[in-house]
Amino acid sequence: MPHDHYDHEHDHSHEGLSPSGHPYRADNDTDLSYWQAMEIALRELLIEKGHLTAAQLHAQINAMDSRSPANGARVVARAWVDPEFKAALLADAGAASRVMGFDIGPMHLIALENTKEVHNVVVCTLCSCYPRNLLGLPPDWYKSRAYRSRTVIEPRKVLSEFGLELPEHMQVRVHDSTADMRYIVLPAQPEASLGLTEEELAAWVTRDSMIGVGLPQAPQ
């Protein structure tokens, strides 16, 4: 799309950029990698041999893509209003989530309670383990080398870059998701939200507050 930049004060070239000045994403024209070719071959064989259909495969991809942090937010909101549920969640988060009707598969889940003295944050230094059944797909930054390596070395600096400054007297607990467990942070309920219904409270629970890089917030 042609566009002129006579009105711009700067003089760098905008060739190859979108009207808003951003680079276009490169086309995916490179050869398939070995594993991309393997995935296609395996998928086509499974379909040709009748083990599954293309529709089943895409239904599963759709189901995986449609999981969202709203599931985890409902679990947190229930824990805020129901002390018995909270106790059950802290004792066995997987069982408590199943009681709420969430299909979390074979996942083993641990809930980590934030208090006035303790702040929990979750990372997977080895790969990108994440409680997808409750939070959906992990954000890109969660899978970045920077987040994965720095969170265990300088968690306070990382959290401050998320806008979260923790007082010196609080203990930071970094949870490295190294093996079979998955983690969800149970953030402390903001005082301003006391007295709201469980449904209203769920809107306060952000994805980042369940990873531990943010706090619950009043809905916008």
Add this chain to the structure above:
Amino acid sequence: MKVRIKSHWPPGHIRTPAYLRGKIGQIERRIGLFNNPEETAYRQTGPQRELVRVRFRMADIWGARAERGEDVIEAEIYAHWLEPV
């Protein structure tokens, strides 16, 4: 209970993070028996291993470089990586 993570460096699919090997921590909780990823990654079947959560002080991992020595890291470690202190 105090434990040290073994300072072993075998090849293969190891889920004991390098930065924790040789470090001393406290057992936070015992989680139960799980398949050993060092074997399942290669389609080997062996005995299940106990999985344990271990809590480490930042000062015990990073020394004087730690942001705040009393902050902690907790990680899941298979019991065959633990040795008594």
